[in-house]
Amino acid sequence: MRYDTEHKQRTHERVVKAAAKAIRAKGPDRVGVADVMADVGLTHGGFYAHFDSKHDLIAAAIGQMFDEARERLNVAIKDRAPRAALANYIDFYLSPGHRDTRRDGCPVAALASDMPRLNIKVRGRFAAGRERMCHALADLIRRAGSDDADAEADSMYAELLGALSIARMEPDRSRSDAILERSRRALKRRLGLDRN
Numbered sequence: 021m022r023y024d025t026e027h028k029q030r031t032h033e034r035v036v037k038a039a040a041k042a043i044r045a046k047g048p049d050r051v052g053v054a055d056v057m058a059d060v061g062l063t064h065g066g067f068y069a070h071f072d073s074k075h076d077l078i079a080a081a082i083g084q085m086f087d088e089a090r091e092r093l094n095v096a097i098k099d100r101a102p103r104a105a106l107a108n109y110i111d112f113y114l115s116p117g118h119r120d121t122r123r124d125g126c127p128v129a130a131l132a133s134d135m136p137r138l139n140i141k142v143r144g145r146f147a148a149g150r151e152r153m154c155h156a157l158a159d160l161i162r163r164a165g166s167d168d169a170d171a172e173a174d175s176m177y178a179e180l181l182g183a184l185s186i187a188r189m190e191p192d193r194s195r196s197d198a199i200l201e202r203s204r205r206a207l208k209r210r211l212g213l214d215r216n
Contacts, residue, residue, distance in 0.1 A: 032070045034060045039081035040088070044130040045123040048078050048138060078138065079145045085127035086149030093156055102164035107213045109160075113180045114204045116197055119187050128153075128177075129184045153177065161211070172211065179207050 038059040042051045053074055054064040071077045096112045097105030112118060118125055128150055135143050158173035166172050183203035190196040208214045 028069070031060070031062070031066075035062070035067075035070055035077070036080045036084045039077050040084040040127075041123045043078065043081050044085065044125065044127065047134055048131070048142075049134070053077065075139050075142055079142045082127060082131070082142060082145045082149060085130075086152060088124070089126055089149070089153060090156065093153070097160060102160050103213055106157075106160055106164055106211065107208055109157075110176075110180070110204055110207055110213070114183055114187075114200045114207075116200060119184060119196065119200065122188070126181070126184065129181050129188070132181070150177075164211075164213075176207065176211065179203070183207075 035056060039051065039056045042056055042059065053067050056077070057064050057067055067077075071080070092112065093109060096109040100108060113126070122130055127146070131146065135146055138146075154170075154173045154177055157176055158169040161172045161176070162169035183199060187196045187199040187203075190199060205214070
C-alpha cells in the first residue's frame with residue numbers, strides 16, 4: 021500500500037516525537053530503533069523510509085526537543101512584560117514539575133553529558149538548539165534592560181541547567197525542592213527580578 025506525502029510526513033513527525041521522549045528518558049545509547057518504531061505502531065523495517073541511520077533519527081529528535089523547549093519558553097513568556105516573563109520562565113524551569121518530567125523536559129539538562137560521545141551531526145544539531153535558546157533568552161534579557169544580554173543569557177542558562185541537574189541528582193525530595201527554591205531566588209536576585 022502506497023501512502024501520500026502528507027501521511028509520510030505525519031508518520032515521520034510521530035517517529036521523531038517518540039524518539040525525542042525516549043532519548044530524553046533513557047539517553048541516546050539506550051534507545052533502539054525497533055523500540056521507537058514500535059512505540060508508534062510501526063515495524064523496524066519502516067524506519068529506513070524516514071531515516072538513513074540512527075544518528076539521523078537522533079539529530080531529528082534533538083531538533084524536535086529544542087522546538088518543544090522553545091515552545092515552553094514562548095508559553096512562559098506570553099503576554100508578559102520582559103522582567104515578568106524572565107521571572108516566570110525561571111519559575112517554570114526550576115520547578116518540581118519540570119524536574120520530574122524528564123521525558124518532556126529541557127534537552128540540554130537531559131543530554132549534555134551524552135554529547136561528546138555522539139557524532140558531529142548530532143552535536144551540531146544540539147549546539148544549534150542550545151544557541152537558539154540562549155538567543156531567545158538574550159533577547160528577553162535585552163528587552164528587560166540589560167546592557168550585556170548575551171553574557172547574562174549564557175550565565176542564566178548555565179545556572180538553570182546546573183540547578184536542575186543537581187536537583188535531579190538529589191534523592192531526598194525535600195532537599196531537591198530546596199535546591200530549586202534557593203536557586204530560583206538567587207537567580208532572580210542576581211538578574212534584578214526580585215525588585216518591583
